[in-house]
Amino acid sequence: MPAAADEVKLIDPVLPTFLDDITLRGLKLTGSQFDLRVHRNKSDVTINVLKRWAHSDASVVMTKTR
Secondary structure, three states: OOOOOOEEEEEOOOOOOOOOEEEEEEEEEOOEEEEEEEEEEOOEEEEEEEEEOOOOOOEEEEEOOO
């Protein structure tokens, strides 16, 4: 299913074994802005929205298919 215009959709996200954590700051999407953290814990990944600017309507969706 495609992502909506104001949605970040992560399907089966993974981080390489040498990278446990990455923070993406100032992501912009359809007038929204936010900071996103991706963290690896063994074979699983978690996504956290760290900061959302005042008028941010964007959403972050993580989908696991396996």
